[in-house]
Amino acid sequence: MTADYKNVIKSLQSTFSKAFYDQVQHIPSAENIVALFDGFRALLCQYTLCNTGQNQQVLLKKYAAELEQEILHSLCLFCQEKTDCSSCQQKAARITADFIEALPEIQNLLISDIRAAYEGDPAAVDEIETLLCYPGVLAITYQRMAHFLYQQGVSVVPRIITEHAHSLTGIDIHPGAQIGPAFFIDHGTGVVIGETCVIGANVKLYQGVTLGAKSFPLDANGNPVKGIKRHPNLEDNVIIYAETTVLGDITIGEGSVIGANKWITQDVPPHSKIN
Numbered sequence: 001m002t003a004d005y006k007n008v009i010k011s012l013q014s015t016f017s018k019a020f021y022d023q024v025q026h027i028p029s030a031e032n033i034v035a036l037f038d039g040f041r042a043l044l045c046q047y048t049l050c051n052t053g054q055n056q057q058v059l060l061k062k063y064a065a066e067l068e069q070e071i072l073h074s075l076c077l078f079c080q081e082k083t084d085c086s087s088c089q090q091k092a093a094r095i096t097a098d099f100i101e102a103l104p105e106i107q108n109l110l111i112s113d114i115r116a117a118y119e120g121d122p123a124a125v126d127e128i129e130t131l132l133c134y135p136g137v138l139a140i141t142y143q144r145m146a147h148f149l150y151q152q153g154v155s156v157v158p159r160i161i162t163e164h165a166h167s168l169t170g171i172d173i174h175p176g177a178q179i180g181p182a183f184f185i186d187h188g189t190g191v192v193i194g195e196t197c198v199i200g201a202n203v204k205l206y207q208g209v210t211l212g213a214k215s216f217p218l219d220a221n222g223n224p225v226k227g228i229k230r231h232p233n234l235e236d237n238v239i240i241y242a243e244t245t246v247l248g249d250i251t252i253g254e255g256s257v258i259g260a261n262k263w264i265t266q267d268v269p270p271h272s273k274i275n
Helices: 003-019 021-026 030-044 054-077 086-120 127-133 135-151 157-169
Strands: 210-212 245-247
Touching: 021 054, 030 054, 030 086, 030 135, 030 157, 054 086, 054 157, 086 127, 086 135, 135 157
Parallel strands: 210 245
Antiparallel strands: none
């Protein structure tokens, strides 16, 4: 290695450490979060949260303590008060308690998703099969947990959860997406659902469907404007078939059916059929 390369590497290491390593103690552990939410998913799938036994109570207590630490790391990572973590600690404890209390509600949504998968797929022989085998059910399970934390203002942790699901299933659902009950993604590979999507009840998507943004408005410095509504709204009972792309802040009206391989950038009236 030449002296020039050595100097470049030293310079990069110095810059990187100043911008990054000073905050290492506050970075959530992706490995711990993945293991933790695998555990939460197992509890959700046992159908026992409303009447938990002793073993489940022990697990919930353990998971809650671990979750509180990861949420605390996430809050501290972006906190401006680096010298006083008391407010972050209080917020992490509150969000964790609220998440544990919300698990039965999340489970009820999951049950509706499982039933939608069973009723929506003639190849399904049992609801348990959809729970154990269907990638869409797996992806929405993680997303519903991540969405709760996203709504509470937790950064990083929700994205780790949904990207874990993405890696397992090929289904990319942002934790910010608002998704109603009885949601079913059939087959699933290549589905993309953006951050500001709003999806009603009893909606069904097939593989390769994209619910994305049409364009990104730029600020005065040429950077994309963040925090604005830019993804589609799907009302109740919508079906979108394979490889169709729906872009922008538009609305697909209730009961509409969109055929395969379509490009949709304008509102679709309720009960429409686009073949």
